[in-house]
Amino acid sequence: MSEPVMRSPLHSFGLASQAKPIDGSSGVWANEIPHIGYISLRGDGRDQAFVSAASKALGIPLPIEPCTLATSESVKVLWLSPDEWMIVSAPGQANALCSRLELALAGVRNQVVDNSGGYTQIFLGGTHALDVLRHVSVYDFESLQPGRVAGTTLGKSSVYAFRQGNGYRLIVRRSFADYIWRYLVRAANPYGLGIADVPVDNLVGTSTASVNVAAG
């Protein structure tokens, strides 16, 4: 059997080849940030044993405050609900992180699932990014502070959104990625949409060498 490969849900749009540095020529800049690790972690946020074991394995305190996220150099931990977190990591790290969590949480009621193939991330920036989000969602994105994460609706689908740098990051389900991308493109039409060369951060800049990424 051949090795599994990762293929971005938006690969057919050929976004990588259209990307250019962000400048003033477009009101909205967007792109997909493909091939990132997503781990679903579940357990009781009120259980001190669970929280401390998970925090130790992650290297940062598990955010138990509603709608907050914690960031370290290698992972982002998003609070999704009182008993669910999403751990965003470099793709090559997801496997090792899963084993580390499973080991640390042995004996505590928990669930750790590698969902890396199930989500993708979209960068949305530019002077009119907020206008686009107002078109597509009911959430008041202007009130979304750095360090907070909002699970809300986006068109007929759902999204986990947070601010990073000068823009927004939208984590969307793989099966809705195509719909959401087309929806965003349409909403951004009045402002002009540029495909952005996404600013490299720790998670994105990490090499995908340890996972097989499909060509094209």
Added chain:
Amino acid sequence: MFVFFCPHCGENREEEEFGYGGEAFIPRPATPETLNDDAWGDYLFMRKNPKGWHWEMWSHNTGCRKFFVVKRNTATNAIAGSWTLSDGRKAYDAEGGAT
């Protein structure tokens, strides 16, 4: 359009994020196998459907995906508050368990 306070997320959110979960705190029969068809039918299908204050469940579908309790006036759509299921149960019982 309603704006609900989600007791889990701790934020006010728009109705579009939520789904209706029906009347809250319907007691499940302790021994369903001993019920006759009328009593079982009542449990499954019959609801209070009041004009006035109504205890109902909503789920935060695109947020935390948790159910919670809302006390809503079906005539005016005024909302008296929202609680987690366990806190809501206490408030419901403190009212005598009726609308």
